[in-house]
Amino acid sequence: MASEAKSMLAVYAEKRDVDNPLTGLTVGQLPTPRIPECWVRVKIEAATVNYHDVFTLKGIGHHPITFPRILGCEGVGTLDDGSRAVIYPVMISPGYIGDETKDAKRNVFSELVDGTMAEYVAVPRANILLLPKQIDPVSGAVLGIAWLTAYRMLFTKSGLRPGQTMLVQGSSGGVSTALIQLGAAAGMRVFTTGRSPEKRKLAGSLGAERTFESGETLPEQVDAVFDTSGAATWKHSVASVKTGGTIVICGGHSGFELPTDSFRLIADQLSIHGVYAGTIDEFRSLVSFVAAKNIKPCIGKVLPLSEGAEAIRLVSEGKTHGKVVLTVGDVAV
Ligand SMILES: NC(=O)c1ccc[n+]([C@@H]2O[C@H](COP(=O)([O-])OP(=O)(O)OC[C@H]3O[C@@H](n4cnc5c(N)ncnc54)[C@H](OP(=O)(O)O)[C@@H]3O)[C@@H](O)[C@H]2O)c1
Structure with a gap:
């Protein structure tokens, strides 16, 4: 300088x-x-x-x-x-x-x-x-915020294994595109919602297997849901996860108050994880993963x-x- x-x-x-x-x-x-x-x-x-x-x-x-x-x-x-x-x-x-x-x-x-x-x-x-x-x-x-947060949500918190299904709420945002790309690269079956046909098309080009309109009922419940927006998508997130499944949430720009039917959480033993960014070890692993898999x-x-x-x-x-x-x-x- x-x-x-x-x-x-x-x-x-x-x-x-x-x-x-x-x-x-x-x-x-x-x-x-x-x-x-x-x-x-x-x-x-x-x-x-x-x-x-x-x-x-x-x-x-x-x-x-x-x-x-x-x-x-x-x-x-x-x-x-x-x-x-x-x-x-x-x-x-x-x-x-x-x-x-x-x-x-x-x-x-x-x-x-x-x-x-x-x-x-x-x-x-x-x-x-x-x-x-x-x-x-x-x-x-x-990689610092959006991708690191997505990495921790997916690999540290969700418990998902390759071949299992995941729903990403949103198709075009920073964390949601990172979740789609990381999930697809790791062998998950990725479903997304998107608020417009262009956004859903983008998700498909990034590796989503199926895309849905916001709030649309899925043909099958998924193993884990990833919610980045909060109040607007929460009810759909709870409805879309399998019995014993997991919801991972990192954001609330559409509202932090979540309307939750606790009966579903209890009776179907859902797990909910909040995520804040990631550790420096997770960051090193993310950077290696992106480099090794040549992810753009x-x-x-x-x-x-x-x-x-x-x-x-x-x-x-x-x-x-x-x-x-x-x-x-x-x-x-
Ligand atoms: N906890 C953490 O460490 C951490 C880290 C990063 C981000 N965050 C939080 O995660 C959230 C997403 O951050 P970002 O940077 O990825 O934001 P962004 O790029 O603006 O993306 C917003 C995403 O939310 C989706 N969404 C769905 N329904 C929505 C609605 N009704 N209103 C607004 N958005 C809606 C959008 O879907 P479409 O694609 O269909 O438009 C889009 O994919 C924010 O709340 C942010 O503060 C938290």
Whole structure:
């Protein structure tokens, strides 16, 4: 980094607005980050949008949010020595040992520290993994949050085995496309719901065996359901799982209050797991899996960082067709 650079382009939240989150969004110059001891500077090549960024603009988060706050939980970039790194998103409290996702004080980029939607970001050295050469920077940038969460939902929590059936609620979102691609690559039979014919077609192209309209009754109940949206899809999720089956949930952008018939949960012994991101070990396994299987994560839109407002609008309005990625400079896709 040119040592004289004092400011940089960043996409940031200036204030919270729960009803009109985009009104607090700014794309402009902010100071370059200070790099604390044991942290490193990452020159961002690609950062992605997650629904988490919309929640930050609404003022909803795991921690109280202070403003201005640079958005972005995940990304790929270069270190000062020129090597290319992918960022593990979960930061833990000093001295904490164990499953990172279970540290009560854990946080991800853009919560307590600035995020990745900027030319530079400060990252704890422990959160840096070198990106395998087989994974391009845009593909690598999506792995931190959406794909890591999908990996933990599928491989750590669902208990599914190859050949079993899974339903993914949603066809075009970041976590839902990751679930479809990971499930198909691992030999699961993937069913999805999608809110439009285009979204369902996308799911089919990513490896879904069957696609259904939102809320449509399935021809057979599945072994596990993966719900990323919450209230809007929950009743259908509960209805769609087999006796003794599992529902894994990671999000609630359509509402966190879930209408549940507890009789079905009890009588049919359903298991429900909530998931928060993933551990660094799961992240290493995910990166290896994607590289070894040559999986190309579904990228719907690549825009320059200067168009960060448009990128977040697309996710906020559900106009997704896979992940939305922001790039800095000339980045190979
Ligand atoms: N717990 C964690 O660690 C973690 C990590 C990542 C994400 N999340 C959460 O997971 C959720 C998804 O995140 P994302 O980044 O994948 O978001 P996204 O890209 O905007 O995707 C949203 C998904 O929800 C589906 N959906 C179905 N019914 C919906 C409805 N009525 N309203 C809105 N969406 C509906 C969409 O289906 P269509 O494809 O049919 O449009 C789409 O697939 C968010 O709530 C996010 O906060 C949590």
